[in-house]
Amino acid sequence: MSQRSLSRLQLHNLHLAQGHRTVLEHVEGDFQPGAITALIGANGAGKSTLIQAIMGELRPMSGKVVCTVPKERRAWLPQQLALDLTFPMSVEELVMTGSWPSHGALKGYCAAHYRKGREIMARLGISHLAHRPLGELSGGQRQRALIGRTLMQEAELLLLDEPFANVDSETVDILIRILRQMADDGATLILVLHDMDHLRRLADEVLMLNGGHGRWVSPSALTHQHAPAEVVPFTLGGRHAGTA
């Protein structure tokens, strides 16, 4: 948190479009190691578009994304997972695939990797599910396994699209603790959030997308009773993640 000069990710006057439709203009941003940024905005405000641009999946019309994190240390968990749940793979095997960056595509796993994988599963409380096929997991268990993979990956930049949607409250508590710990260890986190409670518990900074622009606001201003009027729609308009 103290290394403010060494920002990991910078957005410079970013202009993003999907096809010919401008989605975002003049977005500025500076993401430090150890910071958890909440990305908020109504549906269609451009949150996913911005994430795509940060991950290098979408070329900006103008402006630029400067990211010092190597590609293999970036992790992105989209809300619509490309994950094939019918694939015959266990939780442990999924977590282990995160060792790709340190291990390459071709080498086998060694004992130290398995040990690390087991530690990660224990931290996430999914040790008992190690050999369970992915298709038989609940939403919360699956989310924990995926976070386990990013831990294995030693991700330095983590983008999570509504990580708490469709997960149980126990998982939410565990994930909030783990994500905070990852930030304390120096990772940069960007989370799309809809729930004010999660935002209050986790976010250090908030980037609010509205009307094609990005605006940085402080979390306290958002969660405070006397929130500015234009902020309120986000707390109501977005799809609330179930925490029950």
Place this chain on the structure above:
Amino acid sequence: MLALLDAWFIAPFDYGFMRRAVVGGLALSLAAPTLGVFLVLRGMSLIGDAMAHAILPGVALGFLLAGFSLPVMSIGGVMFGVMVALLAGAVSKMGGQREDAAMASFFIISLAAGVMLISIGGSSVDLTHVLFGSILAINSTALLLIAGMSTLIVLTLAVIFRALVVECLDPLFLRGQSRRSGWVHSVFLGLLVLNLTAGFQTLGTLMAVGLMMLPATSARFWSKRLEGLIGIAVALAMIASTGGLLLSFHLDIPSGPSIILLAGSGYLLSALFGRYHSLAARWRRRTAPLPAEPST
């Protein structure tokens, strides 16, 4: 009884061509079903079929140039298969059309071109051989070629196994991990073409895909683990290829269809009686809760 067993299962192997054919079949059975398992898991079951058509013009050209020479026909087949795969990829990249639509177009063109080339240069017997296979044609060179290709496929699969698994499971994650993630897909398609080419001599170009797909789809009814799927598929393929050759020998039918029909009956039996998702499994699950009567 023993004499009957001998006549059915042992005596055919007195012939050299049968020995070669069965070894070739076993070699193919190691490589093809493994590729098939990945095709099924990637939801690309029909791509193998399409690819099988794609190699035909190459095989036919080889046949026109050098007669029934497996090496020449194989080189032609691999070249055409790779070319069609690249063309289909290029057309889909041009936009407007998805890869499967482009492939479907190229493959049917290839099939027509292949059949026409063989008809120009050969007889209808030649056409039957190329399309449906002939065990009589397997000489030592052909056997070496089949064994060599199968070995190459199995070894390459072993090397890229983990990358392939990650690509099947979560392509987005793989794309995030490396800029050149496309190579996994390309290598896999290359292996596919190689395997179909290796298979066409015994099975025929149209049937070669059967030894790849049927054991793999059958295995889905027996295992939920990747290792299990591959092991079962390989075992089924070995049984089907050996049994099919014997049937072909005794009943005087083309070897390709008899091997594939045997594998096909394995599939039907698996769908009926397999451990998972089969009719029997569904029936078991429906009846299982009933006996749970409280004991007094």
